[in-house]
Amino acid sequence: MLTQEYTKEKVSKHKTVGCRSYSSYLDNDRYNDFIEIKPVKSSFYNKEIAFYSFPKLVSYIYQNETIANVPKVLEYLITTVKKSESILFLENDFDDNGSEKYDFKTWKAAVVFLFDYADILYSNYNTLIDIPKIYNAPKGSIDLFWENEKYTLLINIDKKGKSATFYTGNSKGTQQIRGEFKLDNHMVQLLPFPTNMI
Protein backbone atom coordinates (compact mmCIF):
# COMPACT_ATOMS: atom_id res chain seq x y z
CA MET A 1 0.00 0.00 0.00
CA LEU A 2 1.38 3.35 -1.04
CA THR A 3 1.88 5.74 1.78
CA GLN A 4 3.27 9.17 1.30
CA GLU A 5 3.60 12.26 3.37
CA TYR A 6 0.78 14.75 3.10
CA THR A 7 1.93 18.14 1.91
CA LYS A 8 0.12 21.10 0.52
CA GLU A 9 2.11 20.82 -2.70
CA LYS A 10 1.02 17.25 -3.34
CA VAL A 11 -2.59 18.01 -2.63
CA SER A 12 -2.65 21.05 -4.85
CA LYS A 13 -1.44 19.02 -7.83
CA HIS A 14 -4.48 16.82 -7.67
CA LYS A 15 -7.99 17.68 -8.59
CA THR A 16 -8.98 16.52 -5.18
CA VAL A 17 -12.68 15.82 -4.94
CA GLY A 18 -12.78 14.20 -1.59
CA CYS A 19 -10.85 13.42 1.49
CA ARG A 20 -11.72 11.18 4.37
CA SER A 21 -10.30 8.48 6.53
CA TYR A 22 -8.68 5.63 4.69
CA SER A 23 -10.77 2.99 6.39
CA SER A 24 -13.91 4.83 5.43
CA TYR A 25 -13.52 4.37 1.70
CA LEU A 26 -12.48 0.76 2.14
CA ASP A 27 -15.61 0.11 4.13
CA ASN A 28 -17.79 1.72 1.51
CA ASP A 29 -16.14 -0.20 -1.32
CA ARG A 30 -16.11 2.72 -3.70
CA TYR A 31 -12.85 1.97 -5.47
CA ASN A 32 -14.59 1.79 -8.79
CA ASP A 33 -15.98 5.27 -8.53
CA PHE A 34 -12.54 6.76 -9.02
CA ILE A 35 -9.87 6.45 -11.64
CA GLU A 36 -7.22 6.95 -9.02
CA ILE A 37 -7.25 6.70 -5.27
CA LYS A 38 -4.13 7.69 -3.42
CA PRO A 39 -3.75 6.77 0.19
CA VAL A 40 -1.57 9.37 1.80
CA LYS A 41 -0.46 10.06 5.31
CA SER A 42 -1.54 13.21 7.03
CA SER A 43 1.15 14.69 9.22
CA PHE A 44 -1.50 16.81 10.83
CA TYR A 45 -3.78 13.95 11.81
CA ASN A 46 -0.92 11.45 12.02
CA LYS A 47 -2.88 8.83 10.15
CA GLU A 48 -3.57 7.75 6.63
CA ILE A 49 -6.21 9.55 4.73
CA ALA A 50 -7.32 9.12 1.15
CA PHE A 51 -7.36 11.68 -1.59
CA TYR A 52 -9.86 10.87 -4.22
CA SER A 53 -8.36 12.16 -7.37
CA PHE A 54 -9.97 12.21 -10.78
CA PRO A 55 -13.38 10.69 -10.24
CA LYS A 56 -14.91 8.72 -13.04
CA LEU A 57 -17.48 10.92 -14.66
CA VAL A 58 -20.81 10.02 -16.15
CA SER A 59 -22.20 12.39 -18.73
CA TYR A 60 -25.83 13.31 -18.40
CA ILE A 61 -27.05 14.24 -21.86
CA TYR A 62 -30.39 15.70 -22.90
CA GLN A 63 -31.16 16.03 -26.61
CA ASN A 64 -27.50 15.92 -27.63
CA GLU A 65 -26.49 18.54 -25.08
CA THR A 66 -24.27 17.57 -22.19
CA ILE A 67 -26.04 19.01 -19.19
CA ALA A 68 -23.51 17.87 -16.61
CA ASN A 69 -20.58 15.56 -16.10
CA VAL A 70 -21.46 13.81 -12.89
CA PRO A 71 -19.05 11.93 -10.63
CA LYS A 72 -19.96 8.27 -10.84
CA VAL A 73 -20.68 8.12 -7.15
CA LEU A 74 -23.57 10.54 -7.77
CA GLU A 75 -24.97 8.64 -10.72
CA TYR A 76 -27.94 7.57 -8.58
CA LEU A 77 -29.38 11.08 -9.01
CA ILE A 78 -29.76 10.76 -12.76
CA THR A 79 -32.99 8.76 -12.60
CA THR A 80 -34.90 11.52 -10.85
CA VAL A 81 -33.39 14.09 -13.20
CA LYS A 82 -34.48 12.08 -16.23
CA LYS A 83 -38.01 11.93 -14.88
CA SER A 84 -38.00 15.70 -14.62
CA GLU A 85 -37.46 16.01 -18.37
CA SER A 86 -41.25 15.67 -18.64
CA ILE A 87 -41.53 19.22 -17.26
CA LEU A 88 -40.14 20.46 -20.57
CA PHE A 89 -43.06 18.92 -22.44
CA LEU A 90 -45.70 20.88 -20.54
CA GLU A 91 -47.34 23.37 -22.87
CA ASN A 92 -48.70 26.84 -22.14
CA ASP A 93 -51.87 26.62 -20.04
CA PHE A 94 -51.04 23.04 -19.08
CA ASP A 95 -53.00 23.48 -15.84
CA ASP A 96 -56.00 25.14 -17.52
CA ASN A 97 -55.28 28.15 -15.34
CA GLY A 98 -52.97 30.10 -17.62
CA SER A 99 -49.64 28.76 -16.41
CA GLU A 100 -46.82 29.17 -18.89
CA LYS A 101 -44.58 26.43 -20.15
CA TYR A 102 -41.14 25.91 -18.66
CA ASP A 103 -37.94 27.28 -20.13
CA PHE A 104 -35.11 24.90 -20.86
CA LYS A 105 -32.72 27.28 -19.10
CA THR A 106 -34.77 27.12 -15.87
CA TRP A 107 -34.80 23.34 -15.89
CA LYS A 108 -31.10 23.17 -16.72
CA ALA A 109 -30.27 25.61 -13.92
CA ALA A 110 -32.19 23.43 -11.46
CA VAL A 111 -30.52 20.24 -12.63
CA VAL A 112 -27.00 21.68 -12.69
CA PHE A 113 -27.54 23.14 -9.23
CA LEU A 114 -28.64 19.74 -7.94
CA PHE A 115 -25.55 17.98 -9.30
CA ASP A 116 -23.22 20.72 -8.03
CA TYR A 117 -24.91 20.71 -4.64
CA ALA A 118 -24.53 16.93 -4.39
CA ASP A 119 -20.95 17.03 -5.61
CA ILE A 120 -19.84 19.63 -3.10
CA LEU A 121 -21.56 17.91 -0.19
CA TYR A 122 -19.99 14.62 -1.15
CA SER A 123 -16.51 15.85 -1.86
CA ASN A 124 -16.26 18.20 1.09
CA TYR A 125 -18.45 16.56 3.69
CA ASN A 126 -18.44 12.91 2.62
CA THR A 127 -22.21 13.03 2.43
CA LEU A 128 -24.46 11.53 -0.21
CA ILE A 129 -27.61 13.60 -0.53
CA ASP A 130 -31.03 11.99 -0.58
CA ILE A 131 -32.84 11.81 -3.90
CA PRO A 132 -35.20 14.74 -4.43
CA LYS A 133 -38.30 15.01 -6.55
CA ILE A 134 -38.06 17.64 -9.27
CA TYR A 135 -41.43 19.26 -9.87
CA ASN A 136 -43.08 21.90 -11.99
CA ALA A 137 -43.86 24.88 -9.78
CA PRO A 138 -45.70 28.21 -10.06
CA LYS A 139 -44.85 30.89 -12.61
CA GLY A 140 -42.32 28.96 -14.62
CA SER A 141 -40.20 28.03 -11.60
CA ILE A 142 -39.03 24.57 -10.62
CA ASP A 143 -39.04 22.84 -7.24
CA LEU A 144 -36.45 20.45 -5.81
CA PHE A 145 -38.30 18.62 -3.07
CA TRP A 146 -37.13 16.28 -0.34
CA GLU A 147 -39.76 14.80 1.95
CA ASN A 148 -39.23 11.88 4.27
CA GLU A 149 -39.89 10.78 7.85
CA LYS A 150 -37.12 12.98 9.22
CA TYR A 151 -37.23 16.25 7.32
CA THR A 152 -38.72 18.29 4.49
CA LEU A 153 -36.75 20.58 2.21
CA LEU A 154 -38.22 22.56 -0.65
CA ILE A 155 -35.88 24.58 -2.87
CA ASN A 156 -37.55 26.69 -5.52
CA ILE A 157 -35.50 27.75 -8.56
CA ASP A 158 -36.94 30.90 -10.11
CA LYS A 159 -37.95 31.16 -13.76
CA LYS A 160 -34.76 33.02 -14.67
CA GLY A 161 -32.65 30.24 -13.20
CA LYS A 162 -30.73 32.79 -11.18
CA SER A 163 -32.15 32.69 -7.67
CA ALA A 164 -33.57 30.19 -5.24
CA THR A 165 -35.70 30.29 -2.12
CA PHE A 166 -35.95 27.43 0.32
CA TYR A 167 -37.67 26.20 3.41
CA THR A 168 -36.68 23.22 5.51
CA GLY A 169 -37.92 21.76 8.74
CA ASN A 170 -37.61 18.57 10.72
CA SER A 171 -40.61 16.32 11.14
CA LYS A 172 -40.84 17.03 14.86
CA GLY A 173 -41.51 20.68 14.13
CA THR A 174 -38.72 21.78 16.42
CA GLN A 175 -36.42 23.17 13.74
CA GLN A 176 -37.00 25.22 10.62
CA ILE A 177 -34.95 27.38 8.33
CA ARG A 178 -35.97 29.51 5.40
CA GLY A 179 -33.80 31.56 3.10
CA GLU A 180 -32.72 32.54 -0.35
CA PHE A 181 -29.53 32.52 -2.38
CA LYS A 182 -28.10 33.19 -5.81
CA LEU A 183 -27.35 30.09 -7.83
CA ASP A 184 -24.07 31.48 -9.13
CA ASN A 185 -22.85 32.96 -5.87
CA HIS A 186 -23.56 31.14 -2.64
CA MET A 187 -21.84 29.18 0.10
CA VAL A 188 -23.01 25.60 0.16
CA GLN A 189 -22.06 25.26 3.80
CA LEU A 190 -24.84 27.72 4.62
CA LEU A 191 -27.48 25.58 2.91
CA PRO A 192 -29.29 22.62 4.47
CA PHE A 193 -27.76 19.17 4.04
CA PRO A 194 -30.54 17.01 2.60
CA THR A 195 -29.34 13.67 3.85
CA ASN A 196 -30.21 11.00 6.36
CA MET A 197 -26.57 9.96 6.56
CA ILE A 198 -25.67 12.39 9.31
Added chain:
Amino acid sequence: MVNYTEEKIPDDSKLFYRIHQSYIDTEESDNIKKIKPGAFDPCPRPDSVELSVNWDKYSDASKTKVNSRKPKKNGVVSFVAGTIRKLPLNLNVKHQPTSNRAHSIIHDVLSTANDPEVRLALRKNCAWEITI
Protein backbone atom coordinates in the same frame (compact mmCIF):
# COMPACT_ATOMS: atom_id res chain seq x y z
CA MET B 1 -75.01 41.98 -11.75
CA VAL B 2 -75.78 41.32 -8.11
CA ASN B 3 -73.54 43.02 -5.57
CA TYR B 4 -73.08 40.59 -2.74
CA THR B 5 -72.21 41.86 0.69
CA GLU B 6 -68.86 40.89 2.12
CA GLU B 7 -69.28 38.74 5.23
CA LYS B 8 -67.03 37.54 7.99
CA ILE B 9 -65.92 33.96 7.52
CA PRO B 10 -66.17 31.97 10.79
CA ASP B 11 -63.18 29.90 11.86
CA ASP B 12 -65.01 26.61 11.40
CA SER B 13 -65.81 27.30 7.74
CA LYS B 14 -64.36 25.19 4.97
CA LEU B 15 -62.66 26.72 1.97
CA PHE B 16 -62.50 24.74 -1.25
CA TYR B 17 -59.57 24.83 -3.65
CA ARG B 18 -59.01 23.02 -6.94
CA ILE B 19 -56.00 20.83 -7.60
CA HIS B 20 -55.19 20.24 -11.26
CA GLN B 21 -53.89 16.84 -12.34
CA SER B 22 -50.65 18.38 -13.57
CA TYR B 23 -49.78 18.90 -9.90
CA ILE B 24 -50.30 15.27 -8.92
CA ASP B 25 -47.35 12.92 -8.56
CA THR B 26 -48.82 9.62 -9.67
CA GLU B 27 -45.85 7.72 -8.22
CA GLU B 28 -46.85 8.69 -4.70
CA SER B 29 -49.54 6.69 -2.94
CA ASP B 30 -50.04 8.93 0.09
CA ASN B 31 -52.99 11.26 -0.46
CA ILE B 32 -51.18 14.39 0.65
CA LYS B 33 -47.68 13.52 -0.52
CA LYS B 34 -49.02 13.02 -4.04
CA ILE B 35 -49.84 16.75 -4.22
CA LYS B 36 -46.88 18.64 -5.62
CA PRO B 37 -46.14 21.79 -3.58
CA GLY B 38 -46.59 23.78 -6.78
CA ALA B 39 -50.32 23.07 -6.67
CA PHE B 40 -50.60 25.91 -4.20
CA ASP B 41 -49.86 28.99 -6.20
CA PRO B 42 -50.47 32.03 -4.03
CA CYS B 43 -50.69 34.39 -6.98
CA PRO B 44 -52.15 32.77 -10.04
CA ARG B 45 -52.57 36.23 -11.60
CA PRO B 46 -49.84 38.84 -12.12
CA ASP B 47 -49.25 41.12 -9.11
CA SER B 48 -51.78 39.27 -7.02
CA VAL B 49 -50.90 37.79 -3.66
CA GLU B 50 -54.06 35.87 -3.08
CA LEU B 51 -55.14 32.29 -3.21
CA SER B 52 -58.72 32.08 -4.48
CA VAL B 53 -61.00 29.66 -2.68
CA ASN B 54 -64.73 29.00 -2.35
CA TRP B 55 -66.46 29.42 1.02
CA ASP B 56 -68.66 26.52 2.06
CA LYS B 57 -71.52 28.84 3.01
CA TYR B 58 -72.22 29.41 -0.66
CA SER B 59 -70.49 26.54 -2.41
CA ASP B 60 -69.36 22.97 -2.00
CA ALA B 61 -66.64 20.71 -3.34
CA SER B 62 -68.72 19.50 -6.28
CA LYS B 63 -69.56 23.01 -7.45
CA THR B 64 -65.93 24.02 -7.10
CA LYS B 65 -64.91 21.14 -9.33
CA VAL B 66 -67.65 21.66 -11.90
CA ASN B 67 -66.86 25.35 -12.23
CA SER B 68 -63.33 24.65 -13.39
CA ARG B 69 -62.52 24.85 -17.09
CA LYS B 70 -61.93 21.10 -17.29
CA PRO B 71 -63.62 19.43 -14.32
CA LYS B 72 -62.36 15.96 -15.17
CA LYS B 73 -58.80 17.16 -14.72
CA ASN B 74 -59.40 18.68 -11.29
CA GLY B 75 -59.83 17.45 -7.76
CA VAL B 76 -60.82 19.56 -4.77
CA VAL B 77 -59.23 20.00 -1.37
CA SER B 78 -60.45 22.04 1.56
CA PHE B 79 -58.89 24.20 4.24
CA VAL B 80 -60.44 25.15 7.57
CA ALA B 81 -60.45 28.93 7.91
CA GLY B 82 -59.43 28.96 11.56
CA THR B 83 -56.52 26.62 10.93
CA ILE B 84 -55.18 28.89 8.20
CA ARG B 85 -55.52 31.95 10.44
CA LYS B 86 -53.62 30.25 13.23
CA LEU B 87 -50.62 29.38 11.10
CA PRO B 88 -47.57 31.47 12.03
CA LEU B 89 -47.43 32.87 8.53
CA ASN B 90 -49.43 36.08 8.58
CA LEU B 91 -52.18 34.51 6.51
CA ASN B 92 -55.78 35.57 6.74
CA VAL B 93 -59.05 34.55 5.17
CA LYS B 94 -61.48 37.02 3.68
CA HIS B 95 -64.77 36.83 1.87
CA GLN B 96 -64.45 38.66 -1.44
CA PRO B 97 -67.58 37.97 -3.46
CA THR B 98 -67.59 38.54 -7.18
CA SER B 99 -70.23 37.16 -9.50
CA ASN B 100 -69.35 34.04 -7.53
CA ARG B 101 -70.82 34.68 -4.08
CA ALA B 102 -68.59 32.01 -2.52
CA HIS B 103 -65.38 33.60 -3.76
CA SER B 104 -62.96 34.18 -0.91
CA ILE B 105 -59.24 34.62 -0.59
CA ILE B 106 -56.42 33.44 1.56
CA HIS B 107 -54.38 36.62 1.54
CA ASP B 108 -51.40 38.44 2.96
CA VAL B 109 -49.24 35.70 1.64
CA LEU B 110 -45.64 36.63 2.33
CA SER B 111 -43.92 38.85 -0.18
CA THR B 112 -42.01 36.15 -2.06
CA ALA B 113 -44.83 34.71 -4.08
CA ASN B 114 -43.15 31.38 -4.51
CA ASP B 115 -42.45 31.17 -0.83
CA PRO B 116 -41.85 27.47 -0.24
CA GLU B 117 -42.90 27.74 3.39
CA VAL B 118 -46.35 29.04 2.51
CA ARG B 119 -46.91 26.41 -0.13
CA LEU B 120 -45.84 23.60 2.20
CA ALA B 121 -48.04 24.93 5.00
CA LEU B 122 -51.08 25.04 2.71
CA ARG B 123 -50.30 21.54 1.48
CA LYS B 124 -49.93 20.21 5.01
CA ASN B 125 -53.20 21.75 6.15
CA CYS B 126 -55.50 20.68 3.34
CA ALA B 127 -57.75 17.65 3.08
CA TRP B 128 -59.12 16.00 -0.01
CA GLU B 129 -62.82 16.50 -0.70
CA ILE B 130 -62.83 15.06 -4.23
CA THR B 131 -59.74 13.17 -5.32
CA ILE B 132 -58.55 13.02 -8.89
